[in-house]
Amino acid sequence: MRALMANTKSAEKRAHQATVRRAHNVAQRSKVRSAVRKVVAAIESGNKAEATAALNKASPIIDAMARKGLLHRNKAARHKSRLARQAKALAGN
Secondary structure (H helix, E strand, C coil), rough: CCCCCCCHHHHHHHHHHHHHHHHHHHHHHHHHHHHHHHHHHHHHCCCCCHHHHHHHHHHHHHHHHCCCCCCCCCCCCHHHHHHHHHHHHHHCC
């Protein structure tokens, strides 16, 4: 079976742009998830200082992805709020 191909130059260009954008978005999404994972790991370890530091690094990353449209702004706010609440609840170490 033959793979679908673009029929026009403009369709070819759009297909290429979509591929490039997808690769970029996948990388950016991974960056957000890694940052959130680090905060969650710090919270689970029970170290408040470490959790706060990780949250301070993750917040601007989450905000940037919301600005770029990779995350919905409400989802970004929800993530930040929940992580901040969990970090604040930790006993100070």
